[in-house]
Amino acid sequence: MRLRGHKYAFGAGPGDEERDIEEDVKAQGELDKLNEHPELMFLPRPTKLTRREAIEWVKKTLERSRGYELPGTFQPMLISQLFWEQSQPWEQIASQHVSTIASACKEFIDTVLQDAVLSEFKDRLRTLYVDGALTQALAGAKEELRKILKDKARHPTTYNHYFTTTVQKIRQRKHQKITKKASEVSQVKTYDRNNDLHIHVDPGKLTETMNKAIELDMDVFSSSEALDAERAFYKDEMTYLVNAVTEAVIERHLVEPLPELILSPLVATQMTEKEIKFVAAEPPEITQQRLHLESRKNMLEKGLETFREAMGGLKR
Numbered sequence: 001m002r003l004r005g006h007k008y009a010f011g012a013g014p015g016d017e018e019r020d021i022e023e024d025v026k027a028q029g030e031l032d033k034l035n036e037h038p039e040l041m042f043l044p045r046p047t048k049l050t051r052r053e054a055i056e057w058v059k060k061t062l063e064r065s066r067g068y069e070l071p072g073t074f075q076p077m078l079i080s081q082l083f084w085e086q087s088q089p090w091e092q093i094a095s096q097h098v099s100t101i102a103s104a105c106k107e108f109i110d111t112v113l114q115d116a117v118l119s120e121f122k123d124r125l126r127t128l129y130v131d132g133a134l135t136q137a138l139a140g141a142k143e144e145l146r147k148i149l150k151d152k153a154r155h156p157t158t159y160n161h162y163f164t165t166t167v168q169k170i171r172q173r174k175h176q177k178i179t180k181k182a183s184e185v186s187q188v189k190t191y192d193r194n195n196d197l198h199i200h201v202d203p204g205k206l207t208e209t210m211n212k213a214i215e216l217d218m219d220v221f222s223s224s225e226a227l228d229a230e231r232a233f234y235k236d237e238m239t240y241l242v243n244a245v246t247e248a249v250i251e252r253h254l255v256e257p258l259p260e261l262i263l264s265p266l267v268a269t270q271m272t273e274k275e276i277k278f279v280a281a282e283p284p285e286i287t288q289q290r291l292h293l294e295s296r297k298n299m300l301e302k303g304l305e306t307f308r309e310a311m312g313g314l315k316r
Contacts, residue, residue, distance in 0.1 A: 008048075
C-alpha cells in the first residue's frame with residue numbers, strides 16, 4: 001500500500017512536510033529497486049507526475065464536474081472523484097493479500113496435520129472438516145472485504161481530526177514558504193558609519209512580492225486546494241483501510257478460526273458417530289488383511305484342537 005497503493009505519485013508541493021517528501025523519495029527508490037515476487041508482479045505501479053501535472057489532472061476533473069460553486073472553490077464531488085481514481089489499486093492489493101494469507105493458513109494447517117495426525121487419517125480429516133472450514137473462512141474474509149470496499153465506494157466522509165489538521169498544516173507550510181521567500185527577496189542591506197552590516201525587510205517590496213505570489217488563475221487555485229484536500233483524505237483513509245483489512249478481514253476470518261474451529265480438541269466432540277467412523281476407519285487393505293489373518297487364525301485353532309483330540313485318542 002505504501003509503495004503502490006496510489007495510482008499517481010505526485011511531485012513535492014509547497015505545502016508538503018520535509019518528512020513526507022523524504023518518505024516519498026524513499027518509497028520511489030524502493031519501488032524502482034524492487035525485485036518482483038511472482039505474486040506481486042501483476043500489481044499496478046504508480047504513474048509519476050510532477051506537481052504541475054498533478055494540478056492539471058485535478059483541473060481536468062474539476063472542469064468535468066463543474067457545478068454552481070463560486071470561482072476559486074470546488075464542489076465536494078470533486079474530492080470523491082479524485083479519491084476514487086487515486087485509490088483504484090486498493091481492491092487488487094487487498095484481494096491479493098487475503099489470498100496470500102489464506103494460502104499461508106492452509107500451509108500451516110497442513111504442517112500441523114503432518115506432524116500430529118497419522119497419515120492414514122490425515123486425508124480423511126482434511127476432506128471431512130478442514131477443507132470445508134478453510135473454504136468457509138476464506139468466503140467470510142472475501143465477504144468482509146467486499147463490505148469494506150463498498151464503504152470506500154461511497155462519498156468520502158471522516159470524523160477523524162487528522163484530516164482537517166493535515167489540511168491546515170499544508171496551508172500553514174505554504175504560507176510560511178511564501179512569506180520566507182518574499183522576506184528574502186525584500187531584504188535590504190545597509191552599513192552604518194562603523195561599516196557594520198544591517199539587514200532589514202523593505203515593507204513595500206515585501207507587499208509587492210506577496211502580491212505576486214497570489215494565484216490569479218481561479219481553476220489552478222481551486223485545483224491546488226482540491227489536490228491538497230484529496231491527499232490529506234487519502235492518507236487518513238489508507239490508514240483506516242490497512243487496519244480494517246488486518247483486523248476485520250485477516251484476523252477475524254482467517255487467523256482467529258484456526259485454533260477455535262480447526263485445531264481445537266472440541267472439534268472431535270462435535271462430530272457424529274458416522275463422521276468419527278469415517279475418520280478413524282481402517283483402510284480397506286488393512287481390513288482385508290485383518291480378516292485374512294483372523295480366518296487363518298481360526299483355521300489354525302481348529303487344526304490345533306483337532307490335533308489335540310487325535311493325540312488324546314492315541315493315548316487311550
